[in-house]
Amino acid sequence: MKRIIVTIVVVAGLLALIGWVLTNNKKENEAKTAVVAETGGATVVKAATVSRQPIVLDxxxxxxxxxNQDLKLLSEVSGRITKLLVREGARVNRGQVLALVDPELTNLDKQVAEENLQKLKTDYARYKSSYETGGVTKSQLDDIELQLRNAEIKLQQESRRVADANIKAPINGTINSRSVEIGTYLSPGTELFEIVxxxxxxxxxxxxxxxxxxxxxxxxxxxxxxxxxxxxxxxxxxxxxxxxxxxxxxxxxxxxxxxxxxxxxxxxxxxxxxKFPQQEPTILIPRGAFVGGVNSNQVYVLGADSAAAIRKVIAGRIFGEQVEIVKGLEEGETVITSGQINLVDGAKVDAQVDSTNSQR
Missing domain, CATH: 2.40.30.170 (Efflux pump adaptor protein, beta barrel domain)
Structure with a gap:
């Protein structure tokens, strides 16, 4: 029994809701009919007068x-920092020494490389002399020559390491941050300074x-x-x-x-x-005047008999909500800017010309 009562109440509610919707629709239709009657059956639209307007490109x-440059300076050598020569905020020039790394180990390595190179130079001279008298083979001479070239390269590397123990600024700038202190042990890749x-x-x-x-x-x-x-x-x-x-x-x-x-x-x-030079005035219309979007290149123009006529135009540049018309419209014509969705070619309209739409 309760289920029947609930069903009756729900059905009654639905019928009441449907009645209310139908009543509202009737009122809206009557209002639309009244508007149409007042305008003689014409569709109410907004329009603007076509005119040439200055283009502002600014x-x-x-x-x-x-x-301009923001550089994180990284260490290229291993060793312990023995001296720091700059503080945060200091202005530095390219090539200026910023910190010193303990050079003892690098100097020893350079000394060993120099001694090894000198020995190989002596050996090479002896081998070359023996080769000329047939005492050594060409292969043995080539081998000692290769060792000599490698020793020269090794000395260049150790000399570079000694030079890198004096850490220098690679650019002009300001020390924005310092990541090390005296006594810090460096490895290749350790961040030292940020130079801006x-x-x-x-x-x-x-x-x-x-x-x-x-x-x-x-x-x-x-x-x-x-x-x-x-x-x-x-x-x-x-x-x-x-x-x-x-x-x-x-x-x-x-x-x-x-x-x-x-x-x-x-x-x-x-x-x-x-800033750009002043441009020649050109015809501009609101973006909303286009039927279905700017790419359609179609607008409605108001005729002398208050009828809307579809017009093919060629759109140019877009400036915000204004679009340049290269071809298809002349000054003094009236273009419909709102309400096109209710129009067909030749439809009667009641145009409300909005002067503000004629201004950029």
């Missing part, structure tokens, strides 16, 4: 400053496909930074990627000379302002 892009060259900075930004086609390597760019809002810096485009990244934007690098003031630092936030 744009700005944000990014972070990076050091701030004489030039790189500002890395991105540009979309419309913007990147107007850029060239060597173009001057105005740079601003939130840290120095009252100052402007000048940079030059040094790199433009040939391929877009995963966001379909093209990485661009700008070099800024920083040696004069050294105010900017790596990691700071910056904005690049790209």
């Amino acid at each position: 744009f700005s892009a944000n990014g972070n400053f990076a050091a 060259d701030l004489s030039q900075l790189k500002l890395k930004v991105t540009a979309n496909e419309t913007q990147v086609v107007n850029l060239n390597v060597g173009d001057e760019v105005t740079i601003t930074s939130t840290v120095f809002p009252a100052k402007e810096f000048t940079g030059k485009v040094s790199f433009i990627a040939a391929k877009a990244d995963n966001t379909l934007n093209y990485p661009v690098e700008i070099i800024i000379n920083n040696s004069a003031t050294s105010e900017l630092r790596a990691g700071m936030y910056g904005t690049a302002h790209f």
